[in-house]
Amino acid sequence: MRAMIxxxxxxxxxxxxxxxxxKPMVPVANRPVMENIIGLLAQHGITEIIANLHCHGPxxxxxxxxxxxxxxxxxxxxxKELLGTAGGVRRCEWFLGDTFVVMSGDALTDVNLTDLVEAHKRNGALATIALREMxxxxxxxxxxxxxxxLIQSFQEKPRRxxxxxxxxNTGIYVFEREIFDYIPEGEFYDFGRQVFPxxxxxxAPFYGHAIDRYWCDVGDIEAYRQAHRDVLEGRVDCPIEGQLLQGTLGVTNILVGERVELGRGVTLKGCVVIGxxxxIGDGAVLEDAVIWEDTVVEAKAVIRGSVIGSRCRIGRGAAVSPGAVIGSRYVVHEGTIVPENARLMPPR
Structure with a gap:
């Protein structure tokens, strides 16, 4: 069996x-999220994979x-031009076999793909969507x-x-080759808006299969931060990179990557991931923070409830307020206060 990411x-x-x-290269627990998808496919015996690329593909x-x-x-x-979810899969018809799996490259999950495929075949399905109760x-x-x-209908982001x-819809699908009969070649086409309705x-024999394993669409900042909390609190079975440390409340919820230097008197509180x-300089405070690789946090800086990209510098005594997200290579100067929910783009 083959798969597409x-x-x-x-x-x-x-x-x-x-x-x-x-998106698929955004790290979760110091590993690109797509590494988890590839590892999961391999774990279930699916080792022939194709991935479509567009944004930052290289x-x-x-x-x-x-x-x-x-x-x-x-x-x-x-x-070169986005083809949509279905259009992208149609372009890979030459590679995909009679029964194949499609997964989003930016989801964190430990779904049992073997059970999903078996349910698909047991139902004699043309298409099967993995569903998660939320x-x-x-x-x-x-x-x-x-x-x-059998799937009867859809609602797009309804009020509760x-x-x-x-x-x-988790964006995890199993298809038979006949699905290509419903996707035009060489044009933008979408599963959710066109093929599935x-x-x-x-x-058609179009089924939903409810899963009880972990799934998180790492599609926005809050979901991204939640994914880290879930990993460190053991809610999802996925590898991590680095050393787990005990936090201030005696809970192992701090992950420190390789070659990290922690200064004297550093305070680590809540869910903290350091790439x-x-x-991290003397007396710095990190609370509920995710920091990517090769970033420098100077002495007495305070970072709370924030995400910091790679190769950044947070100056001495600076404060990054809750909800702030700082893009890679950004420099926060000494004593600066980054306001709540700020979005700071990488320098050009």
Whole structure:
């Protein structure tokens, strides 16, 4: 069996973190989130993979290469113009087999793909969507499923009181080759807006399969921060890179990457992730913060509830307020106060 990873998105909701980095390369627990997807596919015996690329595509190719280092064979479909979710898959028809899996490259999950594929085959399905029960349905595409498992209809980001279901589309699919009959070649085409509603209208064997494993769409800043909390609190089975330390409340919720230098009297509170090669100066305070690789936090700086990109410098005595997100290579000068929810783009 073969798989496709959707890795062509722009990642606008994760700005400024994605100003220089594609969404699938955004690190979660010091590993690009797409590494988890590739590892999960390999774990379930799916080692022949293709990924579509568009925004910052060379960054993905440089990191993953031909996939050998990760135990898979990895090819790429480079889209000069975005083709949409379905259009991108249609372009890879030559590679994908009779039954194949499609996954988003920016999701954190430990879904049991073997169970999903078995359910798909057991139902004799043309298409199967992995569904996850969620409370905050207003952020997702809601799927309404009949007692027989067939998908009946969809709601796009409904208000909670109007939602007809709490099952949401995870962007994890299993298809038969016949799905290509419903996707025109060489044009922008979308699964959610075009292909899936058509399958419902024609009463195709189109099924939903509820999963009970972890899934998080790492598509915006709050979800990104929540993914880190979930990893460090053991809610998802995925590898991490670095050393786990005990926090101030006796909970192991601090991850420190390789080659990190911690100065004297550094305070680490809450969920803290420090990327490899960072230097944290004397008396600095980090609370509920995610810091990417090779960033310098100078003495007595305070970072609370924030995300800091790679190769940044947070000056002596500076304060980064909750909700702030600082793009890579940004310099916060000595004594500066970065306001709450600020978005600071990388310098040009």
């Amino acid at each position: 959707m890795a062509a998105g722009v990642g606008s909701r994760l700005m400024p973190l994605t100003a220089e980095l594609p 960054v993905i190719k440089e990191h993953f290469g031909d996939g050998t280092r990760f135990g898979v064979s990895l090819l790429y479909s480079e889209e 409370d905050e349905v207003e952020h997702y595409g809601v799927v309404i499923v009949g007692e027989d498992g 009181e109007e939602a007809l279901s709490r099952l949401v 058509h399958l419902v209208r024609i009463k 490899p090669g960072c230097r």
